[in-house]
Amino acid sequence: MxxxxxxxxxxxxxxxxxxxxxxxxxxxxxxxxxxxxxxxxxxxxxxxxxxxxxxxxxQSIPVSDKPWMLGDYLDYWLKAVVKPNRRPATYAQCETIVRLYIKPGLGKNPINRLSVALVQRWVNELLGGGHSVSKIHVIRKVLSAALTRAEREELIARNVARLVELPPEERKDVKPWSAEEVSRFLEAVSSHRLYAAYLMLFYGLRKGELLGLRWQDIDVANSKIHIRQQLQRVGREILIGPLKTTKSRRDLPLLEPVKQALAAYYEKYAIEGADLVFTTTEGGPIDPGNFLRDFKRICGNHDLRVISVHTIRHTVATLLKSRRVPDRDIQLILGHSRIVTTQEVYQHDDDESRRAALQGLAGSLLDPTHTKAARDVRPGLPWSFIDGNGSRRLSRQFNNLVDGDTTDNFGGAYRIRTDDLFHAITNHGSALQRATEVKRTLEARKRAWMLGVVAVNLAVKILK
Structure with a gap:
């Protein structure tokens, strides 16, 4: 049986x-x-x-209750995950990439049978078809986001899109305006209807943040500007939506020149009943594309180097850096989520700062008495702390250290060593002598302690 x-x-x-x-x-x-x-x-x-x-x-690892094709799952992901939880512009971008690239290339494959080799061949075909590396990175990012969701829903065991290899992303060479070019531009638009808007670009505002400003966001009583929303074009619609990140929600000081420019704009051009600060002559929202075209037209008409409106954010970050504003403050002004974005993407080098730094270094190496070089190379230190060799003057702290007193520490924002540590590194002989003295003292006290223990033991034996 x-x-x-x-x-x-x-x-x-x-x-x-x-x-x-x-x-x-x-x-x-x-x-x-x-x-x-x-x-x-x-x-x-x-x-x-x-x-x-x-x-x-x-192991309580479930299987899919129905066989998902990648194309069907992408439609579900866009409708149930992206659209309710992301900004309209993000949804529009994802939908376009899914429709034009991912579904035609991989949509008919079962989602649980996607392999690294399959996706890599598809990516290589896109690269061979003439698509830019930056576009391929965006396509891979969208596919990876969808597969990450499928992984969370336990439809797949791993995200194969993360394992695909791509060439390094090509970063565009951005050259921001100099201070002289900024001055020429502001002079060129001084009589323009939107002069206040162009002036406020140099707060480092995003284009959508500027065009989405409301009169209620201009707090004249407290001299502040509240950044709370942005205006964007999505398809054929102009929409008011949330800011890009949580750090984009910020308050900026209302400077006097900006306050005067806004007051003049309000008296001459403000439309009664309009909620937005900057509008068309009919009172409607300004199309971001039209604003960019007008900006470039002004640059061309006045022989200015043509840049994008977004490049002004790079300009602001670079000019603030050249004025030795701390990176953390620049990050908060621009509304970046991470300070590394401010440092690596938006701050650019300038010839003047590099020349001054290298001249200062050359001066300190070739002419030890050239004290001005020390000030140029290490601008964060007070002048009273620089000696003739371009180093911190530590004679007073050194004397205190030898005498056994506690010295002051001045480590801080400029990442400079504390006085005691810096002195110990630059005065090896004195530190070694001090360490030898400490060692001798410890050995003497150890011997005294051992003699005391022996004496106590002998006394106990005698008493017994």
Whole structure:
């Protein structure tokens, strides 16, 4: 009599064509149980596949309750995940990339059968088709975001898009305006209807943040500007939406020149009943594309180097850096989430600062008495702390250290060593002498302690 399989063990039988078929009930992502089937040329192969399926079920790793094709899952992801939780512009970008690139190339593949090799071949085809490396990075980012969601829903075991190799992303060479070019531009737009808007660009505002400003965001009483929303074009619509990141929500000081420019704009051009500060002559929102075209037209008409409106944010970051404003303050002004974005992307080098630094270094190396070089190379230190060799003057602290007094520490924002540590590094002989004295003192006290222990033990024995 044939043995009956126990519950959950699964079944294996041979089909008429000679192949083997196996089946077992497992848990699905919806919480129900489903009978899955596996196939193989031999009984041992089917048995191995069943064992793997049962092992995952024992580990509470569910299987999909329906066979998802990547294209179908991308449609679900856009509708149920991206659209309700992301900004309209983000949804529009993701939808375009899915429709034009991902679905035509990979949409007919089962999502749980995507492999690194398959996705890598598809990416290589896109690169060979003439698409830029930056575009391929964006496409891979969208696919990876969708597969990450599928991984969280336990539809796949790993995100293969993260394992695909791409060439390094090509970063555009951005050359911001100099202070002289900024002055020429502001002079050129001094009589323009939107002079106040162009002036406020040099707060480092994003284009959408500037065009989305409301009169209620201009706090004249407290001399502040509240950045709370942005205006964007999405498809054929101009929409008011949330800011790019949480750090974009910020308050900036209302400077006097900006206050006067806004007052003049309000008296001459403000439309009664309009909520937005900057509007068209009819009172509607300004199209960001039209604002950019007008900006470039002004630059061309006045022989200014043509840049984008967004490059002004790079200009602001670079000019603030040249004025030795701390990076943290620049980050808060621009509304970046991470300070590394401010430092690596928005701050650019300038010839003047590099020349001054190298001249200062050359002066200190070639002429030790050239004290001005020390000031140029290390501008963060007070002048009273610089000696004739371009180093911190530590004679007073050194004397205190030798006498056994506690010295002051001045480590801080400029990442300069504290006086004691800097002195110890630059005065090896004195530090070694001090350490030798400490060692001798410890050895003397250890000997005294040992003699005391011996004396106590002898006294105890005598008393006994």
């Amino acid at each position: 044939a043995r009956r399989n126990s519950n959950g063990e699964g079944t294996i039988y041979r089909r008429k064509d000679g192949r083997y078929d196996g089946a077992v009930y497992v848990l699905t992502t919806s919480g129900t149980r489903k009978r899955v089937r596996v196939y193989g040329a031999t009984r041992a192969e089917v048995s191995r596949k069943l064992t793997e399926a049962k092992a995952k079920n024992d």
